[in-house]
Structure formats: structure tokens, C-alpha cells
Amino acid sequence: MSTTITHGDPSLAAASPPPPKRRTARASSVLVYLSPVAMFVVLTLTTPGVLSTTGVMSLLVLASVLGLAAVGQTWAVMIGGIDLSIPATIGMANVLVTTLYAEGWGFPRIVLLVVVVSLAIGTANGLLSSLFGLHPLVVTLGMASLVTGSVLVATDGNTGGDVPGFITDAVSPVGSVWGIGVPAAVILWLATLAVVLLVERRTVFGRRLYALGSNERAARLALVRPVVVRVVVYSVGALCASAAGVLLAGFSGGASVSIGDPYLFSTITAVVVGGTSLLGGAGTYARTVAGVLVTTMFTTLLVGLEIGPNMQQVMLGVAILLLITVYGRDRHVAQRL
Amino acid sequence: MTAPSTPETSRAGWRRSALAVLLVGFVVLLTACGGLSADEDGDSASADEYTALGTGKPATEADTAALEDVPASARDAYAGFWHSTRLGPNPYADWKPSKAPWKFCYSSSYQGNTWRQEGLTVAEGIVDQLDEQGLVDGDMIVSDADNNASLQATQVNTMVQKGCDVVLVMQPPTVGLCNAFESAKDAGVLVVVMQTGTDCTNAIQSDFGSYFAGQTSAKWLVEKTGGEGTVVMCDGIPGVAAAEARQAGATQVFEEAGLTVEHITGEWTPSTIKSQMLQYLTTHPDDVAGVWDGGVCAVPVTEAFEQAGRDLPFVTGFEGACAWLANWKKTDKESIGFTQGAGQGVVEAFKVALRMLAGQQPELNTLLYPLPEINASNFDEFYKPEMTLSSGCNAQPLDGESVPSSYYDDLFSGGDEPATFESRLDQLPVK
Numbered sequence: 001m002s003t004t005i006t007h008g009d010p011s012l013a014a015a016s017p018p019p020p021k022r023r024t025a026r027a028s029s030v031l032v033y034l035s036p037v038a039m040f041v042v043l044t045l046t047t048p049g050v051l052s053t054t055g056v057m058s059l060l061v062l063a064s065v066l067g068l069a070a071v072g073q074t075w076a077v078m079i080g081g082i083d084l085s086i087p088a089t090i091g092m093a094n095v096l097v098t099t100l101y102a103e104g105w106g107f108p109r110i111v112l113l114v115v116v117v118s119l120a121i122g123t124a125n126g127l128l129s130s131l132f133g134l135h136p137l138v139v140t141l142g143m144a145s146l147v148t149g150s151v152l153v154a155t156d157g158n159t160g161g162d163v164p165g166f167i168t169d170a171v172s173p174v175g176s177v178w179g180i181g182v183p184a185a186v187i188l189w190l191a192t193l194a195v196v197l198l199v200e201r202r203t204v205f206g207r208r209l210y211a212l213g214s215n216e217r218a219a220r221l222a223l224v225r226p227v228v229v230r231v232v233v234y235s236v237g238a239l240c241a242s243a244a245g246v247l248l249a250g251f252s253g254g255a256s257v258s259i260g261d262p263y264l265f266s267t268i269t270a271v272v273v274g275g276t277s278l279l280g281g282a283g284t285y286a287r288t289v290a291g292v293l294v295t296t297m298f299t300t301l302l303v304g305l306e307i308g309p310n311m312q313q314v315m316l317g318v319a320i321l322l323l324i325t326v327y328g329r330d331r332h333v334a335q336r337l
Numbered sequence: 338m339t340a341p342s343t344p345e346t347s348r349a350g351w352r353r354s355a356l357a358v359l360l361v362g363f364v365v366l367l368t369a370c371g372g373l374s375a376d377e378d379g380d381s382a383s384a385d386e387y388t389a390l391g392t393g394k395p396a397t398e399a400d401t402a403a404l405e406d407v408p409a410s411a412r413d414a415y416a417g418f419w420h421s422t423r424l425g426p427n428p429y430a431d432w433k434p435s436k437a438p439w440k441f442c443y444s445s446s447y448q449g450n451t452w453r454q455e456g457l458t459v460a461e462g463i464v465d466q467l468d469e470q471g472l473v474d475g476d477m478i479v480s481d482a483d484n485n486a487s488l489q490a491t492q493v494n495t496m497v498q499k500g501c502d503v504v505l506v507m508q509p510p511t512v513g514l515c516n517a518f519e520s521a522k523d524a525g526v527l528v529v530v531m532q533t534g535t536d537c538t539n540a541i542q543s544d545f546g547s548y549f550a551g552q553t554s555a556k557w558l559v560e561k562t563g564g565e566g567t568v569v570m571c572d573g574i575p576g577v578a579a580a581e582a583r584q585a586g587a588t589q590v591f592e593e594a595g596l597t598v599e600h601i602t603g604e605w606t607p608s609t610i611k612s613q614m615l616q617y618l619t620t621h622p623d624d625v626a627g628v629w630d631g632g633v634c635a636v637p638v639t640e641a642f643e644q645a646g647r648d649l650p651f652v653t654g655f656e657g658a659c660a661w662l663a664n665w666k667k668t669d670k671e672s673i674g675f676t677q678g679a680g681q682g683v684v685e686a687f688k689v690a691l692r693m694l695a696g697q698q699p700e701l702n703t704l705l706y707p708l709p710e711i712n713a714s715n716f717d718e719f720y721k722p723e724m725t726l727s728s729g730c731n732a733q734p735l736d737g738e739s740v741p742s743s744y745y746d747d748l749f750s751g752g753d754e755p756a757t758f759e760s761r762l763d764q765l766p767v768k
Contacts, residue, residue, distance in 0.1 A: 047620035054645050055619040062612055098727065102768075148449075157454040160729020160768065172644045173615065252607035253636055254660065254727050257449050259608055303613060304620030309575045309602035 072237015080280025090260025093245030098161030122235030417548025456679030566626025
């Protein structure tokens with residue numbers, strides 16, 4: 001592979017200030033990570049009640065479920081794809097946990113089954129989009145229909161059940177873990193965040209993730225196997241979506257195969273608001289976390305300001321458009337050279 | 338700058354035009370088949386005879402006049418009807434029912450939850466009983482449209498082609514099926530829409546009085562709060578007629594009582610309701626006097642109050658879910674609700690259909706009935722120890738039906754005695 005792009009004297013280039021586009025990118029990064037702080041300030045100024053421990057924990061519990069669901073969407077977008085099967089996977093895990101627990105299954109056994117099914121969903125998504133060259137949008141849409149339909153066939157639509165008490169406690173804003181007054185769902189999200197960022201930044205797989213999203217042909221020449229990366233990405237996404245589904249069982253106190261439906265729009269919103277390019281090859285889960293926090297606080301702010309549901313939709317749309325106009329205009333990595 | 342025209346670009350333009358013509362032709366064909374229509378107006382021949390759908394709006398003169406024409410024995414259930422349905426003459430007035438046996442068909446907009454499954458189970462049980470009386474022709478055809486209006490319209494058309502005499506339609510969208518209903522009516526098939534309002538005036542509707550139910554629970558809340566403080570209304574899906582109707586009923590009561598009203602939008606989804614309630618409580622540290630339930634709200638709202646460390650105010654119920662009864666038992670906080678299972682809606686729709694098959698004719702296109710109330714005086718009769726906070730079942734009417742068959746005597750005329758059946762709602766599993 002040859003490169004004909006030159007930047008003149010390298011030492012000179014190093015000494016020069018960064019080019020305008022790179023400065024813009026850095027500014028947008030700063031803006032992304034400052035936006036949750038700014039939103040929190042606005043929220044506390046307009047609705048002081050948020051500053052209570054319960055208020056903050058309520059926000060973090062809501063953010064943790066969305067944050068877990070958005071892991072897969074972030075990575076799928078980073079490799080130039082999208083995952084429309086996340087809501088169905090959330091619904092699958094939600095229904096399996098409640099129905100099987102009501103039938104007397106032990107929780108570890110249920111978790112094992114959910115993990116196996118999630119891996120099957122992720123593997124199928126990755127294989128189909130790689131081996132047959134199908135766009136992930138179509139593959140994951142079909143998978144969503146397959147998963148939801150299978151759950152309905154298996155349960156005959158009777159999706160009620162029972163929820164383990166510790167799952168309910170895990171998503172309670174007044175819940176705690178080992179005496180620390182932080183709900184288990186928040187701890188799980190923070191642990192997931194640490195692992196995901198470690199993988200992105202410190203592992204070979206992380207490099208391959210960006211390489212595949214930047215240019216698949218070049219990645220292949222660099223001995224990256226797209227099929228493996230895609231299978232891992234969609235499997236991790238399905239596992240995290242299932243974790244969100246299990247937590248939602250405790251949160252809502254019951255089961256519904258469509259419980260994950262709101263998370264299609266909200267996970268994509270979190271990724272976009274975080275500034276991860278939908279074109280792939282760039283971004284990070286850390287940005288999505290910022291997007292999750294901003295959207296959670298923004299919707300809370302709208303409730304606090306007693307804005308009606310229709311106007312909430314309008315405001316959310318305006319906010320998304322504004323934010324991506326400010327820092328979401330990056331070109332694809334391959335076009336920046 | 339305009340690109341110069343070449344033979345290639347001309348051919349490409351011609352191909353695009355041809356493709357556009359083909360697409361338009363395809364849409365016209367679909368419309369002709371009754372699958373889709375962008376311009377439905379129900380029964381176009383007599384649309385003016387019906388009141389307009391006025392979801393969320395005050396009554397018009399026509400609405401008030403139509404309400405006065407409703408028999409006095411049923412008028413309460415028709416209060417605020419314009420929020421969810423159009424009222425007018427029976428579109429099947431000239432219809433002559435075929436002789437038994439009849440083929441029954443069941444078109445559901447969605448079957449993916451326990452509530453919908455209950456409706457189908459009850460319908461199958463009733464058809465089995467009618468079959469034992471020699472009144473049924475073959476198996477009941479069942480379809481699930483997965484919330485796709487055009488698919489449901491196609492399914493209704495298919496049912497007509499397969500020789501159904503009666504099509505019971507469970508909770509179709511407010512608009513989108515009028516052409517399919519018209520085709521069915523033209524083919525002599527009776528269409529009965531259950532458990533929701535519709536903009537179509539060419540089908541018979543069987544539904545409960547949503548507005549009246551909303552008023553009833555709101556009046557209870559006003560009484561319990563002493564008419565002071567802030568009431569949070571937990572609303573359903575915005576724009577859905579059934580949700581808007583019950584909300585309009587409650588709003589009127591709260592406004593008259595002078596209560597401060599605030600809203601959360603739960604969209605009939607427990608996880609959304611709990612998120613919204615937690616967000617509300619986080620941003621509103623002041624006391625809440627009561628919460629009005631527009632559907633599915635009572636349990637997640639109670640959990641939100643408990644987990645936010647706030648005192649639980651009076652919270653109404655609505656659909657009489659087993660989980661709500663278990664919640665009432667657990668918190669020992671008095672509430673009010675109704676029995677509103679899908680099964681009892683199916684029972685009322687069959688009563689209407691069987692009367693019409695017996696030659697009786699309703700005066701109106703829409704038959705509304707009141708829901709049985711669950712309150713402190715009869716709570717013990719509805720609550721069962723096996724009900725839990727995760728139960729998916731619904732409480733059933735103590736008499737096995739929402740209203741006695743005699744309720745319809747003032748709403749129908751002519752014809753013979755209809756076939757009868759047992760609702761068997763008490764045999765539905767409590768889980």
C-alpha cells in the first residue's frame with residue numbers, strides 16, 4: 001500500500017499549530033464532555049430537588065439502563081453498522097427472566113440461558129452481515145422480528161411472571177451494594193464502562209474496531225478479520241442489551257416483549273448526541289456515556305418544567321439537531337486524509 | 338449548471354418516469370383492493386349523519402343533541418363519547434343476517450401480551466359453546482396484524498373472502514380500516530369493533546364508556562384529597578382516542594374541583610411510567626395529593642414513590658389488573674378501579690353480534706356500556722391471595738359480565754331472542 005499524501009517537513013508539522021479541522025475536532029470533544037456538566041447545572045438551577053441523594057440516584061438508575069443498552073449501538077456504529085435488534089434482545093431477556101423465574105428456574109440457570117441466546121443473536125447478526133455482505137440495518141431488523149416472534153410463539157403471548165427481589169433492589173434509587181448507597185445497576189454500568197473503554201483503548205481488538213470502521217478493505221490488508229470483529233461487536237451488544245432487559249424486569253415489576261421498544265430511538269440518540277459519527281471509524285463509548293447523561297437529564301428537565309409530551313418530542317428533536325450541528329459534522333475518517 | 342442532455346440521460350429520465358408510473362399504478366391497485374387508503378371517510382354515503390370525532394375537544398351542538406337521543410338507561414356510559422367515537426345511525430339497518438350456522442372470525446391488531454391473549458381465549462370459549470348448539474360453521478379464523486393497519490385491512494378482506502359471517506375486530510387503529518369494513522359490509526359480513534373507538538362509521542362498535550370511567554375515578558380522588566393540592570395525571574399514549582377520552586373525563590372533574598393538575602406521560606408502559614414518575618418526583622419536592630391512573634400506572638407509580646422515599650398519596654387504578662389489587666393489599670392504601678379485561682370486552686361484542694344475527698337492530702352504530710367498579714366496599718371479593726405485583730391477569734366482573742344482557746334491551750329493537758352463552762370469565766387463570 002502506498003501513500004502519496006505529504007505534509008512537508010515532519011518536524012515542521014509537529015511544531016506547527018494543529019490544522020483548523022483538528023482544532024475543531026478537539027473543541028467538539030471538549031464540548032461533548034462538558035455538556036453533561038452544563039446540563040446538570042441547568043437542571044439543578046431550574047429544579048433544585050435534583051440535588052438530593054435520591055434525586056441523583058434516580059437519574060443514574062435511568063441512565064444506567066440506557067447506558068447498558070447503548071454499548072452495542074456504539075460499537076455497531078463505530079464499525080459502520082447499526083443494531084436494530086437491541087429492543088428485541090431487551091424484550092427477550094426481560095420475558096425469559098420473569099417467565100422462567102415464575103416457573104421455578106434458578107437465577108444462575110436463567111442467566112446462562114439468556115447469555116447463550118444473546119450470543120446466538122449476536123453471532124447470527126455478525127455472520128450474516130459479514131459472510132453474505134448484507135447491510136447490518138437489514139440483518140438486525142430481520143433478527144429483531146425473529147427474536148420477538150420466537151418469544152411470542154414460545155410464551156403464546158402470556159409474558160407475565162415473577163421478578164427476583166434483588167433485581168428490583170438493583171434498580172431502586174435507594175438500593176445499595178455492600179453498604180455503599182449506590183444501586184447495583186449503577187455499579188454494573190460503571191464496571192461495564194471501564195471494561196469497554198479498556199478494550200477500546202488498550203487492546204488489539206480495540207484497534208481493529210476502529211480499523212474496520214475506517215476502511216474495511218484497508219483493515220483486511222492489515223490482517224483484520226471483519227467477520228470476527230462483527231461477531232464480537234454484535235455479541236457484546238446483545239449481552240449488554242440483555243443485561244438492560246433483566247434490569248428492566250426489576251424496574252417495571254413485570255415483563256413485556258415490547259419493553260425494549262423505546263430503546264431503539266434512545267440508544268441511537270445517545271450515540272448521536274455523544275458525537276460518535278454514524279459513518280463509523282471514530283467515536284468512543286465514553287462519548288455515548290456523555291450522550292446518555294445529557295439525554296437523561298434533558299428529559300428530566302422537560303418533566304421538571306412541566307412541558308407536555310408533544311412539546312417534549314419537539315424539544316428533544318430540536319436539541320438533537322442543535323447538538324449534532326455543533327459537534328457532529330465530522331467527515332468520515334477515510335475522507336479526512 | 339445544467340448537464341447537457343444526452344441519449345443516456347434521456348433514457349434514464351424515461352426509465353424514472355416509467356418507474357414512477359408503475360409505482361403509482363401499484364398504489365392505485367392496492368387501494369382498489371381495499372388494503373390501503375389515504376382518504377378514508379367511513380361510509381361516504383351517510384357520513385354527514387354521524388357526529389365528528391372530537392378527541393380532547395369540548396362537545397359540539399351535534400354531540401349534545403346525539404347524547405340526548407341515547408336511551409336514558411345508557412346515557413351515563415355515553416358521556417363524552419365524542420372523544421373516542423362517532424355517533425349516528427346503525428350502518429347495518431338494511432342488513433339481513435344469514436341463517437345459522439355462522440362462521441366467526443377474530444381480527445386482532447396485536448396479540449403479543451397477556452391482555453390480548455385473554456380476549457382470544459374467551460372468544461374461543463364462546464365459539465365452542467355456540468358450536469355445541471349447532472350455530473357455528475367450522476373453526477374460528479384468527480389473525481394478528483402486529484400493529485400494522487394495512488396488514489389488518491388485508492386480513493379483514495381475506496376473512497370476507499373466506500366466508501366469515503361475523504368479523505370481531507379487537508382494538509384496530511382509529512383510522513385506516515374503514516375501506517376494509519365497507520367491503521365487508523357490502524359483502525353482507527357483520528363487523529363488530531371491540532374495546533376502542535374508531536373513526537369508521539360503517540362498523541358496529543362495542544366499547545366501554547372511557548370518559549365516564551375517567552370521571553368516576555377522578556371524582557373519588559377529589560373526595561379523598563378534599564379537593565386541595567396537586568394531582569398528577571398519569572396519561573396514556575398521546576392522541577389515542579381511548580386514552581384521551583378517559584383523560585378528558587378526569588380533567589373536567591379536576592378543573593371543576595379547583596385542583597392543580599400536572600401530567601406525566603406513561604404511554605401505558607410500566608417502565609416508562611416509572612421513569613416519568615421518578616423524574617417528576619426528582620424535580621418536584623412538594624407534596625402530591627393524589628395520582629390519577631390513565632391505565633397501567635398504579636403499580637409503577639407506587640414503586641416510584643416508595644423508592645424516592647416519598648409518602649404514598651392516594652393513587653387510583655384503572656384496568657383492574659391483578660398486580661394493582663396485590664399492590665393495594667400490600668400498601669393497604671385504598672384505591673378505585675374497574676374491571677376492564679379483554680375477555681369481558683369480547684363477551685359484550687358477542688352479545689351484540691348474536692342479537693344482530695337474531696334479527697335485532699341497534700338504533701345507533703356505537704354501543705357503550707359502563708364498567709364494573711372495584712372499590713373499598715368490594716375489594717375482598719376481587720382480591721385473590723395468588724395475585725402478586727408481577728401478575729399479568731385482570732380482575733373479572735363478579736357477575737361474569739360488564740352489564741346484564743337486559744342492558745341492551747333499550748338499545749336494540751325487533752328480531753328474535755339471541756343465542757346465549759356463559760362468559761366463563763371466572764375460569765380464567767389467576768397468575
